[in-house]
Amino acid sequence: MGNTATYDDVNLILRLYEMRREERLRQARDWFSKSFKIKSMDEFNKLCPPSFDTNAYYRMVVTYWEMVASFITGGVLNEELFFQSGMELLFCWERVRDVLPEARVAFGNPGMLKNLETVATRYIQHLEKNNPGAYEAFSARVRG
Numbered sequence: 001m002g003n004t005a006t007y008d009d010v011n012l013i014l015r016l017y018e019m020r021r022e023e024r025l026r027q028a029r030d031w032f033s034k035s036f037k038i039k040s041m042d043e044f045n046k047l048c049p050p051s052f053d054t055n056a057y058y059r060m061v062v063t064y065w066e067m068v069a070s071f072i073t074g075g076v077l078n079e080e081l082f083f084q085s086g087m088e089l090l091f092c093w094e095r096v097r098d099v100l101p102e103a104r105v106a107f108g109n110p111g112m113l114k115n116l117e118t119v120a121t122r123y124i125q126h127l128e129k130n131n132p133g134a135y136e137a138f139s140a141r142v143r144g
Helices: 007-020 023-035 041-047 053-073 079-083 087-096 100-106 114-130 134-143
Strands: none
Touching: 007 023, 007 053, 007 079, 023 053, 023 087, 041 100, 053 079, 053 087, 053 114, 079 114, 087 114, 087 134, 114 134
């Protein structure tokens, strides 16, 4: 994939936006933004016990953004174009990054959310290159 975005990239971004408007995913994203502010697996297990809606909401949000990230790491979606409107991916990363190392051990999955981590890292680099200080300000707002 070259650096030039295509109509296919635009159509995929629009389709991903449509998916985000689905009612259950909207509820999950709303819960995630308001309530998922954990720093440890102990906090995760209290907030998101198996078979609770909160666990389903967590999984819906993070797997959605992991899927989107996989399109970028797989070369299917133009990264630069996505970075112009995909800040919610970085929001998701900010919310999971502290607990992820512990979660990877707890679930025996060292590659858990690896695409999300990869794209978030590149997004941070993109922000710092084009808008120095923007990531730091964003992270401070999201992490409180």
